[in-house]
Amino acid sequence: MLTRFISDQNLPDFMQKLRKFGGIEGPLRGEDGGVRFGNLSDGTTPDIHAIRTLLPAKKYLFAPEERLFNYTLQEGYKILLEDISPVTLFALHPCELAGINYLDRLLGGDAPDPHYAARRSQITLIGISCLPDEFCSCHISPSPLQALSDIFMNIVEGGFVVTVYSSRGKEIMEDMKDLAEERELPVPQDARRFFGVSLPLNVMSEIDTGLPEWQKLADRCLGCGACSLCCPTCACFNILEFAGLDGVSSERIRYWDNCLFKSHSMVAGGAVFNKGRAERFIYRYRHKQRGFGPLRGVPSCVGCGRCRAFCPIGLDLRVLTELLERSAV
Amino acid sequence: MNNIQPLRGEISIITRMTADTTLFTLSTKPEYEVASSFLPGQFLELSLPGVGEIPVSYCGFPSNNGTIELCIRHIGHVTNAIKSSAKGDYVGLRGPFGRGFPIDTYGGMDMLLVAGGLGIAPIRSLLLNLLFVRKRYGRIRVVYAARASRLLLFLDELLDFKKNGIIELLLAVDSLAVGEKKNPDCRIALLPALFEEMKIEPEKTFTAVCGPSVVYPRIITSLQNLGVSDDRIHISLERRMKCGIGRCGHCAIGEYLCCLDGPVFSVAELSGVEGGIA
Numbered sequence: 001m002l003t004r005f006i007s008d009q010n011l012p013d014f015m016q017k018l019r020k021f022g023g024i025e026g027p028l029r030g031e032d033g034g035v036r037f038g039n040l041s042d043g044t045t046p047d048i049h050a051i052r053t054l055l056p057a058k059k060y061l062f063a064p065e066e067r068l069f070n071y072t073l074q075e076g077y078k079i080l081l082e083d084i085s086p087v088t089l090f091a092l093h094p095c096e097l098a099g100i101n102y103l104d105r106l107l108g109g110d111a112p113d114p115h116y117a118a119r120r121s122q123i124t125l126i127g128i129s130c131l132p133d134e135f136c137s138c139h140i141s142p143s144p145l146q147a148l149s150d151i152f153m154n155i156v157e158g159g160f161v162v163t164v165y166s167s168r169g170k171e172i173m174e175d176m177k178d179l180a181e182e183r184e185l186p187v188p189q190d191a192r193r194f195f196g197v198s199l200p201l202n203v204m205s206e207i208d209t210g211l212p213e214w215q216k217l218a219d220r221c222l223g224c225g226a227c228s229l230c231c232p233t234c235a236c237f238n239i240l241e242f243a244g245l246d247g248v249s250s251e252r253i254r255y256w257d258n259c260l261f262k263s264h265s266m267v268a269g270g271a272v273f274n275k276g277r278a279e280r281f282i283y284r285y286r287h288k289q290r291g292f293g294p295l296r297g298v299p300s301c302v303g304c305g306r307c308r309a310f311c312p313i314g315l316d317l318r319v320l321t322e323l324l325e326r327s328a329v
Numbered sequence: 330m331n332n333i334q335p336l337r338g339e340i341s342i343i344t345r346m347t348a349d350t351t352l353f354t355l356s357t358k359p360e361y362e363v364a365s366s367f368l369p370g371q372f373l374e375l376s377l378p379g380v381g382e383i384p385v386s387y388c389g390f391p392s393n394n395g396t397i398e399l400c401i402r403h404i405g406h407v408t409n410a411i412k413s414s415a416k417g418d419y420v421g422l423r424g425p426f427g428r429g430f431p432i433d434t435y436g437g438m439d440m441l442l443v444a445g446g447l448g449i450a451p452i453r454s455l456l457l458n459l460l461f462v463r464k465r466y467g468r469i470r471v472v473y474a475a476r477a478s479r480l481l482l483f484l485d486e487l488l489d490f491k492k493n494g495i496i497e498l499l500l501a502v503d504s505l506a507v508g509e510k511k512n513p514d515c516r517i518a519l520l521p522a523l524f525e526e527m528k529i530e531p532e533k534t535f536t537a538v539c540g541p542s543v544v545y546p547r548i549i550t551s552l553q554n555l556g557v558s559d560d561r562i563h564i565s566l567e568r569r570m571k572c573g574i575g576r577c578g579h580c581a582i583g584e585y586l587c588c589l590d591g592p593v594f595s596v597a598e599l600s601g602v603e604g605g606i607a
């Protein structure tokens with residue numbers, strides 16, 4: 001495969017030139033030590049070695065809150081599509097890319113969600129290789145390995161081996177000729193260079209959720225919803241409508257919802273189909289492994305490790321694996 | 330089919346059925362006539378401007394003049410607000426959505442339709458479809474229960490069908506109101522009691538059920554005791570349906586999405602599915 005090489009010294013210039021193609025967003029370490037995706041358009045240097053951002057890049061494609069329609073007497077419901085300017089998402093890990101690929105299947109496709117499609121069409125993806133830590137479980141999911149991006153940068157000694165995967169990526173790299181020399185370089189097989197603590201392949205998919213160990217783990221869940229909020233492939237939404245002050249017009253808004261909340265399955269009259277916190281915890285993990293509806297059978301955990309890393313009480317399915325291993329002995 | 334954008338429907342007739350239930354006849358012309366061709370058991374997403382959007386079952390028969398009937402119980406934010414709508418008012422429509430009753434497989438069969446409370450809405454739609462080509466089917470029995478006599482919806486219509494000999498009708502109410510005379514057509518019993526003395530030929534019977542989810546386990550057991558196999562018990566499930574098109578994630582039942590894979594399921598399809606039948 002034809003590759004290019006960008007040296008560490010040339011990275012700032014590369015970023016500078018990238019600005020020509022629109023805004024740039026990438027991982028930034030805040031004063032609190034947390035890493036978040038933020039604006040790099042002013043030349044801020046991204047933290048390309050950061051392991052995980054608090055929120056995944058899904059916020060750029062599937063907005064936390066979005067106006068969908070407005071209603072007026074004259075025109076009825078009319079779709080609201082903001083003018084969205086082009087943006088490059090920079091330094092996305094393979095799991096992050098896999099998450100976006102999954103959202104593309106969920107909200108894109110033949111009859112795409114128009115608001116998602118509008119954002120997505122303006123987005124360029126630049127991936128980067130990474131060094132998984134003990135929270136990551138990308139090695140049990142094939143999706144990060146197959147993840148699609150426009151451009152992918154493998155971190156090597158002294159710089160980056162750059163591969164191009166789309167016409168948009170090609171267009172960008174054409175422009176970088178002076179910064180990125182063409183070189184025949186070996187592309188590392190696996191963008192994830194290190195596999196963290198290994199989990200057995202069947203960790204979530206084949207575990208019988210009726211096991212008392214599962215129940216014990218699930219019983220500890222607080223139902224705070226952090227694990228779903230920070231998951232790159234959790235995309236449940238709720239929709240509400242708000243009347244305008246004129247008493248005639250209105251706006252319909254969609255916002256992120258969360259299956260860890262009791263309200264998620266509540267219907268009028270108060271019936272709830274996923275009653276207990278433990279039930280909802282198990283439901284989430286099962287969904288991540290098995291999928292539902294048109295994506296039944298498609299696992300959506302991309303192994304980013306956020307749910308484990310950010311759970312306030314450190315709920316981690318690996319505890320379960322250990323328990324099971326111990327009980328098997 | 331329109332999936333995303335609510336299109337215009339207009340309220341053309343308002344019929345108050347009980348203190349908390351109203352039958353709305355809507356005209357889908359000229360903007361959205363597609364919404365008037367559907368299968369019984371399918372649903373629409375109905376928008377009330379400024380208030381919100383809710384899933385509602387079709388309750389009538391597909392018309393050729395573009396009208397549809399929706400029977401709505403006023404119990405919450407949107408359903409209460411629509412109570413004060415007037416003739417000529419705008420509503421938004423999306424649909425039809427979901428998998429309805431598989432009427433094609435019902436040809437030549439005896440039909441046992443079971444409704445509890447507001448569950449009569451989609452069951453009535455199914456019944457009207459069956460009666461449209463009455464001779465395609467064997468016996469048609471309707472079993473229908475509500476909390477009180479005044480809450481039995483479409484009662485006159487059902488009694489008419491019974492009088493004309495085109496259906497058999499078994500009615501029940503939980504209790505009589507103070508001073509209320511007992512109606513000879515209606516038992517005072519809970520729904521499952523209506524199956525106790527029933528004789529059916531299970532190998533030539535299909536059943537279609539819609540009612541509050543709490544009564545499903547008992548109804549299903551009753552039908553199984555009559556010898557009906559699980560693949561012939563078709564039930565309609567209610568879930569929180571925000572989008573109707575398999576995206577919002579609210580209506581998941583195990584690995585099904587109720588809005589796409591349902592709302593009508595066979596009991597066989599739901600066996601072993603957690604959170605399926607309460």
Ligand SMILES: Cc1cc2nc3c(=O)[nH]c(=O)nc-3n(C[C@H](O)[C@H](O)[C@H](O)COP(=O)(O)OP(=O)(O)OC[C@H]3O[C@@H](n4cnc5c(N)ncnc54)[C@H](O)[C@@H]3O)c2cc1C
Nearest residue numbers: 267268383384385386401402405406407408450568569570
């Ligand atoms: C397939 C299907 C068919 C239905 N058919 C009928 C029918 O023919 N007649 C009828 O009267 N009712 C029907 N319902 C129930 C009806 O959708 C609820 O009564 C209605 O959503 C309640 O909304 P509300 O705002 O009045 O109630 P509230 O209790 O105020 O609800 C608050 C909010 O929760 C949401 N919500 C509550 N229940 C549901 C739900 N089931 N789905 C989505 N959102 C919900 C609504 O968005 C609402 O804004 C059906 C439901 C389903 C799933």
Ligand code: SF4
Nearest residue numbers: 231301302304305307
């Ligand atoms: S389930 Fe957890 S590890 Fe898997 S993708 Fe979601 S947040 Fe990451």
Ligand code: SF4
Nearest residue numbers: 221222224225227311
């Ligand atoms: S983050 Fe932890 S405590 Fe919070 S809902 Fe998820 S598993 Fe439960």
Ligand code: FES
Nearest residue numbers: 573576577578588
């Ligand atoms: S109603 Fe949204 S997924 Fe079924």
